Amino acid sequence: DVQLVESGGGSVQAGGSLRLSCAASGYTYSSYCMGWFRQAPGKEREGVAVIDSDGLAKYADSVKGRFTISQDNAKNTLYLQMNSLKPEDTAMYYCAAGGGNGAFCYTGERSMDYWGQGTQVTVS
Numbered sequence: 001d002v003q004l005v006e007s008g009g010g011s012v013q014a015g016g017s018l019r020l021s022c023a024a025s026g027y028t029y030s031s032y033c034m035g036w037f038r039q040a041p042g043k044e045r046e047g048v049a050v051i052d053s054d055g056l057a058k059y060a061d062s063v064k065g066r067f068t069i070s071q072d073n074a075k076n077t078l079y080l081q082m083n084s085l086k087p088e089d090t091a092m093y094y095c096a097a098g099g100g101n102g103a104f105c106y107t108g109e110r111s112m113d114y115w116g117q118g119t120q121v122t123v124s
Contacts, residue, residue: 020121039118046060
């Protein structure tokens with residue numbers, strides 16, 4: 001079974017930084033798409049950033065220039081570095097994985113097949 005376990009969430013003041021981590025296991029596809037999504041109270045889940053097996057990253061407009069997605073293949077870990085955080089970034093952040101790359105890897109839920117349990121980020 002594929003397992004995705006997020007960590008690194010917490011509370012931070014506006015302008016601060018956090019780094020989220022997602023430890024992946026059981027995912028053996030050579031072609032893949034992994035990403036971060038978030039859901040704020042009363043809102044739909046939205047894509048934040050994705051990266052595929054070729055290293056191509058895509059971002060939501062709301063986080064471009066502030067967030068950076070990266071991966072450490074040796075550690076099977078996905079990261080999201082979040083800088084210049086704003087109160088509107090407050091949400092539950094989810095790690096996700098899917099089997100597509102290139103055009104099939106995008107910040108939409110349909111590009112993902114597996115989901116983590118989430119980690120809370122609160123910006124005040």
